[in-house]
Amino acid sequence: MIRIDLFRHVHPAINMWRIKRLQALLSITGIAIGVAGFVVVVAMGQGAREEFSRAVRVLGTSTVIVNSTSSDDKPQLNSAMLFDLKRLMGHELSAMAPVQHEYRTAYIGRKQQRVRLVGTNTSYREVFSLVMASGHFLAPYDLRRRQRVAVLGRDIALDLFSSTQVTGRLLRLGKEWFTVIGVLGNDRLPVIKLASFQAPDTSRSIYIPMTVMSEGGIDDLAFSQLLLKFADDQRIPAATPLLHRIFGASRFKQQKLELIIPYELLIKKKQFQNMLEFFLLGISTIILAVGVTGVLNVMLVSVNTRRSEIGLRRAVGATKNDILQQFMVEGVLLAVVGGSIGLLAGWGLGSIVASWFELPVAFDIQTILIGFFVAFLAGVLSAIYPAIKAAGLHPVEALRS
Structure with a gap:
């Protein structure tokens, strides 16, 4: 039953995007950039852990290297x-x-x-x-x-x-x-x-x-x-x-000799990577918040412009739960589309970060799941208030508007 309801609500969501193209595009872009930032941060953290474990496995923690330069x-x-x-x-x-x-x-x-x-x-x-x-x-x-x-x-x-x-x-x-x-x-x-x-x-x-x-x-x-x-x-x-x-x-x-202490270098590299992760996480959070606000704004505008549609649906038998589902699906779908784009962008951005800063980046199933979870959570947070507002409209008042 839930699956049928989801598919039933997808078509109205697409129609809403066609009407509010610019707002929808900006919202999707904000979500995509925010998710991409989160994906890169997670991938960098995973890459740092893998590099650290590899280096410790190869050299241990008690090795010093004297190298000719x-x-x-x-x-x-x-x-x-x-x-x-x-x-x-x-x-x-x-x-x-x-x-x-x-x-x-x-x-x-x-x-x-x-x-x-x-x-x-x-x-x-x-x-x-x-x-x-x-x-x-x-x-x-x-x-x-x-x-x-x-x-x-x-x-x-x-x-x-x-x-x-x-x-x-x-x-x-x-x-x-x-x-x-x-x-x-x-x-x-x-x-x-x-x-x-x-x-x-x-x-x-x-x-x-x-x-x-x-x-x-x-x-x-x-x-x-x-x-x-x-x-x-x-x-x-x-x-x-x-x-x-x-x-x-x-x-x-x-x-020309160089004294290399691998454990110290790894610690310093990890500290630098932690600072870079914190910086990217902060920027990603801000951009994601802007994206969530954009989705919230699009959804509120959608509720206000579709009051008569909501009233008509309520008049022919739709329940509050039906209206709630419809607007939740629209908001979450908007965020998931942005999140999917963000995953691809995050993969590309991670490769650039790895190349420019010579930092290890590792993408795995955990990174993908976190990216989708962030997108889904952003969709829920941005859609829940407009959905509740739409479901709470009185049918008669909605039809009069």
Whole structure:
């Protein structure tokens, strides 16, 4: 019965829009802009939560990154820095992984693929909590003996060998041959970017000993990135000044280095995003209020201009509830149309915000439901008073007018 009533009231609502085109268009626009703003705020909040959880999953809360910002490809970090860090704060650290990467072509028979080659040590696995599908990760003796061994990301192994059980197989990287000693598991880590640091896609990377990549012994390494994992995140604030002093030492002054503390960057980024969300929420609320006022005005004008129609309907048997339903449906339908347009506009606006401010935005079913709920609520709030006023008109007085 309710469904039939809804369809019966849609046609009068459309007729009302035709008569009051400008007012209806302005009302729909106000609702659309307001809903679009709410949708963007919700999507930004969801995106921030997802980014935070991804970053914590990849790096944890106790990781610090030393990154070379030099424009050339020459590694800016070396073994001397590792020795200083071990001597001054070795008891604070649980893992220390130098990293150098480049791109090479991998060959297996007639198959070939461009891959990201990562030179590192045994601690890299601990920093990123990597899981093995087969074999083992780089071992200390692989670095000491400069063994030409490789650990493959899962997707690389499947692309080249069509299997993850490839331990002992040979692989050519550029002009050098390597023996596969392990394949990473399918727990793919998401790619994240913080400042100048970008965590790699572990499933599409190949890992070899740092000593092979830098063509030097353990005491003579050259690399462009250093990952430090502290025993717990409570030690980072006290260790940060010491890290700055180490990087400020005379032999490091000429090197362009950047100290990145992911957890602090995430907190600052989240604070900025919260302020932007608050700003957008305020503007959206104001615009939505204007849209609701517009719908309210259109509905009140509609009631006043249709008094004789209301009186005639009451005279032929329509109840107060019928009149109430009619005007509620008209108001809610007006808002839902505006809300639907607002959802599409919100998707586009969210993409622009994500691009301009480099902020994560995530649209899901929750965002869509919230958008429709806001539109529906706006329609109810704007239509309830005019609907009650219309239903309360006396039939005889309405016909006289």
